[in-house]
Amino acid sequence: MKNYCFGVDIGGTSVKLGLFTIQGELLEKWEIKTRKDNSGAYIIGDIATSIQNKMKERKLTIDDVLGAGMGVPGPVMENGTVSVCVNLGWVNKKPAEELSALLGVPVKCSNDANSAAYGEMWIGGGKGYSDVVAITLGTGVGGGVILDGKIVAGNRGLGGELGHIVVNPNEKDICNCGNKGCLEQYASATGVVRVAKQKLRASNMPSVLRGKESHLSAKMVFDAAKIGDELALEAVDQLGYYLGLAMSFVTLTIDPDVFVIGGGVSKAGGILLQVIVKYYEKFTILSPTRAKIALAQLGNDAGIYGAARMALE
Amino acid sequence: MKNYCFGVDIGGTSVKLGLFTIQGELLEKWEIKTRKDNSGAYIIGDIATSIQNKMKERKLTIDDVLGAGMGVPGPVMENGTVSVCVNLGWVNKKPAEELSALLGVPVKCSNDANSAAYGEMWIGGGKGYSDVVAITLGTGVGGGVILDGKIVAGNRGLGGELGHIVVNPNEKDICNCGNKGCLEQYASATGVVRVAKQKLRASNMPSVLRGKESHLSAKMVFDAAKIGDELALEAVDQLGYYLGLAMSFVTLTIDPDVFVIGGGVSKAGGILLQVIVKYYEKFTILSPTRAKIALAQLGNDAGIYGAARMALE
Numbered sequence: 001m002k003n004y005c006f007g008v009d010i011g012g013t014s015v016k017l018g019l020f021t022i023q024g025e026l027l028e029k030w031e032i033k034t035r036k037d038n039s040g041a042y043i044i045g046d047i048a049t050s051i052q053n054k055m056k057e058r059k060l061t062i063d064d065v066l067g068a069g070m071g072v073p074g075p076v077m078e079n080g081t082v083s084v085c086v087n088l089g090w091v092n093k094k095p096a097e098e099l100s101a102l103l104g105v106p107v108k109c110s111n112d113a114n115s116a117a118y119g120e121m122w123i124g125g126g127k128g129y130s131d132v133v134a135i136t137l138g139t140g141v142g143g144g145v146i147l148d149g150k151i152v153a154g155n156r157g158l159g160g161e162l163g164h165i166v167v168n169p170n171e172k173d174i175c176n177c178g179n180k181g182c183l184e185q186y187a188s189a190t191g192v193v194r195v196a197k198q199k200l201r202a203s204n205m206p207s208v209l210r211g212k213e214s215h216l217s218a219k220m221v222f223d224a225a226k227i228g229d230e231l232a233l234e235a236v237d238q239l240g241y242y243l244g245l246a247m248s249f250v251t252l253t254i255d256p257d258v259f260v261i262g263g264g265v266s267k268a269g270g271i272l273l274q275v276i277v278k279y280y281e282k283f284t285i286l287s288p289t290r291a292k293i294a295l296a297q298l299g300n301d302a303g304i305y306g307a308a309r310m311a312l313e
Numbered sequence: 314m315k316n317y318c319f320g321v322d323i324g325g326t327s328v329k330l331g332l333f334t335i336q337g338e339l340l341e342k343w344e345i346k347t348r349k350d351n352s353g354a355y356i357i358g359d360i361a362t363s364i365q366n367k368m369k370e371r372k373l374t375i376d377d378v379l380g381a382g383m384g385v386p387g388p389v390m391e392n393g394t395v396s397v398c399v400n401l402g403w404v405n406k407k408p409a410e411e412l413s414a415l416l417g418v419p420v421k422c423s424n425d426a427n428s429a430a431y432g433e434m435w436i437g438g439g440k441g442y443s444d445v446v447a448i449t450l451g452t453g454v455g456g457g458v459i460l461d462g463k464i465v466a467g468n469r470g471l472g473g474e475l476g477h478i479v480v481n482p483n484e485k486d487i488c489n490c491g492n493k494g495c496l497e498q499y500a501s502a503t504g505v506v507r508v509a510k511q512k513l514r515a516s517n518m519p520s521v522l523r524g525k526e527s528h529l530s531a532k533m534v535f536d537a538a539k540i541g542d543e544l545a546l547e548a549v550d551q552l553g554y555y556l557g558l559a560m561s562f563v564t565l566t567i568d569p570d571v572f573v574i575g576g577g578v579s580k581a582g583g584i585l586l587q588v589i590v591k592y593y594e595k596f597t598i599l600s601p602t603r604a605k606i607a608l609a610q611l612g613n614d615a616g617i618y619g620a621a622r623m624a625l626e
Contacts, residue, residue: 145566145567147465150461152460152567154444154564154567155444156602156603157568158564158565158568158599159566160566161565161599162565164599165561165562166558166561166596169558169596177599178598179596245482248478248479249559249562249563249566250566252471252473252474252475252477252478253456253472253473253562253563253566254458254465254467254472254566254567255465255467255468255470255472255474256467257468283479283482283492285490285492286471286474286477286490287469287470289469290469
């Protein structure tokens with residue numbers, strides 16, 4: 001009986017792996033190093049070895065394993081090809097095909113943000129819904145779009161690239177992508193710190209954040225906002241303004257059931273949800289009811305959950 | 314053999330009907346008046362009578378007809394219910410169910426913008442693609458989103474409501490929907506006239522449009538732009554700017570194969586495509602290739618084509 005599957009989440013420094021039951025129970029998770037030398041040529045082999053070792057340890061054979069899924073930190077085309085993955089050094093690779101050949105079980109592959117979205121739909125903040133948009137507020141802003149239970153990757157892998165929606169065409173600073181005014185410049189951990197620093201420089205408004213510019217973090221900005229620091233509240237408000245605006249764009253395009261907000265910044269919790277809802281409603285007045293907005297529940301494990309879920313397809 | 318289907322496009326003043334072969338050939342089209350009295354209670358009955366008369370005239374029986382599709386000028390929920398359709402006076406109606414009961418053949422129903430998008434995918438500017446976004450630049454701005462060959466209506470019917478994406482949160486004028494800065498305020502026929510009038514008021518820039526404010530039309534603005542009138546060019550540029558921006562939002566959400574631009578404004582042709590492409594590329598730099606941008610080909614018949622296509626599902 002094929003009662004088990006593996007979920008793999010490849011990151012720039014480590015690969016997370018998980019052994020799951022096909023009902024979605026995470027039995028064990030572990031990590032291996034991401035070997036990026038030689039254009040990332042060893043990564044898939046390392047993953048295969050690690051999974052095979054785990055199978056031996058658990059006394060599992062190929063007959064017990066339904067398959068594996070894999071999240072990749074870059075765009076994956078619909079046919080499974082990764083044209084370029086800067087973070088891993090890959091060029092024109094078919095990672096799922098390679099891993100499947102090594103393991104002898106079916107392997108699916110997707111972009112890591114989509115994979116995390118899939119995980120949240122399966123077991124997390126989007127459970128019970130089939131039209132789910134996951135937004136990850138971390139160092140950058142990632143997104144995953146799921147419609148009718150299926151990941152919308154798009155032909156060029158641009159589906160769910162919400163972090164680079166231009167929400168403020170008047171912005172002067174340049175985003176990592178080369179454009180100006182991307183959502184990521186306001187709503188990521190880096191973004192909310194950038195905005196807070198700008199505000200510290202631009203006025204003499206008193207703030208508990210003054211003097212801490214050199215080591216300012218998103219958590220510090222949210223903590224200050226929670227105790228009513230006005231400057232911090234303004235930075236948080238700007239995050240909510242642009243994120244709510246972007247979510248209204250998404251709603252007026254595909255009208256999802258639920259937005260699941262994850263990533264480091266989402267640990268801020270209630271204060272974050274409140275400011276997002278405020279602007280999301282302001283910009284989406286066409287309908288009296290709108291999508292639910294929920295916090296992600298799987299944290300850093302969303303990627304392996306989603307990857308495992310892909311294996312069940 | 315069920316070789317025929319009917320496409321119905323209900324508008325506020327008239328209902329367009331078409332008899333099609335199931336291969337997509339339009340054999341005949343005609344119109345009837347939209348009787349809105351008594352909360353639109355007669356509309357479905359009138360449509361049924363008109364189709365039955367046409368069947369008699371053509372010597373067709375129920376055994377020849379695969380079914381019918383219907384586009385409705387308002388949101389249609391996934392279960393086929395129309396909660397409110399202001400344009401027709403309908404409240405809590407199931408139009409497809411009603412028409413099907415009268416005709417004795419299966420009937421499908423969708424929002425008219427989605428239906429037009431479906432038509433353009435079948436036989437028009439989006440032919441050969443399965444991920445199509447149709448944008449109709451008419452009195453307002455309508456949109457239809459098709460992924461994997463299926464209309465994305467959304468649970469609240471907000472899918473494809475691109476005209477009410479807020480592209481300029483700093484706008485002072487109010488949109489019909491009550492918000493400020495909607496795409497419709499710049500990119501519809503009404504919108505481009507509004508912007509041109511604003512520019513005429515705001516400066517003394519010479520323009521062939523001066524003195525024509527009282528009867529200005531979108532065609533006049535585009536015609537002036539084509540002969541190099543600078544003020545008209547600015548209005549057209551602003552249309553392209555906001556439409557290109559909105560199309561980049563859509564691309565970074567679902568990454569479609571093709572955008573099909575239709576409606577009265579699209580008759581401007583090349584000059585319109587040029588300015589849209591310019592800004593669409595500016596705001597979508599994440600990928601070296603982007604969606605194709607094509608002009609709609611079915612004109613006012615897109616709705617009946619798309620409705621007929623629905624009948625084949």
